[in-house]
Amino acid sequence: MRKYIPNQHGAWAMLILPFLFGIASSAGKAIHIPLFICWLLIYLFSFPLLQGVKTGKLQRYAKPLKLYGLLLVPFVIYLIIAEPALIWFVLPLLPLFAVNLYFAKTKNERALVNDISAIIAFSLIIYPVFYVGQGESWRSATELFLLSALYFTGTALYVKTIIRERNNARYYYISVAYHLLFAAAGLVLFPPLFVPLLILLLRAAILPKTGITAKRTGITEIGFSVMLYAAVLILYF
Template identity: 45%
Template structure:
């Protein structure tokens, strides 16, 4: 049986990076293992669930919802048993997932609002990871969440301006405008010198637009940019 793996490569960085940042900020613990496994399988189950609402190959996608959903439930139940208050974090994420289902049903998965809803869910992984390590949520947890959401929203603007919206001058201005303010908003959210983690995002949004870059090149450069962002924030978190 061929394994069904989502092909949205950018989502993998969104899944992993906030979680890692939350783990560094809150303190790594063996309890992160079942939490990450549950988080991973939840994403793997959520993707075929969004495909099911399109009413195409329902039986096929239903099978993969079960294949991934069952271990997701098992690992998340273990995590909730270890830290029961995580339930209160999961409840606000459900409406965001409904937004994803709505856009999937309308066959408009690439809508910016849909991307932002997914980014907020992925960024909340940092909150869960921090909570599991520190046993609480505080300003540092919120910092990880906000910085992750700001960074990946910028990535969404940039990728759209380079591919699907590359001929849309209005969207280009939206992307440029966002990236003008991104370092300042990041700084206002407590980044201090770690604001340099988002500076390459602004530079590539301005200087790469209009260049003929392949989708593969754009994807690889975004991965490198995301790794740079993560490395800078890890150093910053370890010093605070």
């Protein structure tokens, strides 16, 4: 099953939260269901592809690639017929995925640049979701795109201070400084969300000092993602 199910737990929040932000900035429509399934299948397809590129053994991942590819095709065809303009939203994803392929090929997928490229790609789903939901304010969609990208970039820094960079004091201070700037920028960009951003700052400053495990970090991140989504629904709109 390791060939079929991604083991990058944080990616699931990046898959779902920006999609929900897109709905929050527009309105829930029936077409969001096949769009989400398509988005999920693209992620599931990309995982064995990247693993195959990393290991140089694409044949080893042929079965999951064929399975997800076959499942993906009818949804892609349906969405293109239903909303042809969705093709344009795919174009910005291509160079970002090329970056992921490069870092997979060089076996350096833990690089921060690779993380940020994936974060931007995941966050961009807000726009097609907003579009098919017939949203009215592209500014609101863009603000939520920025919120998503900034939040997950901060999360990538924070998680590294607990796992791969847990003994790196410099990395810890970079993470805290980033979250401090994020909270300060939030006063201008997302004033109603200042309190949740302050909580994220406290998370980055305090939790790495507690010896929290990677597993518990993953669990708590689900809670922080839910907190941010609830704050957007309650305070932002």
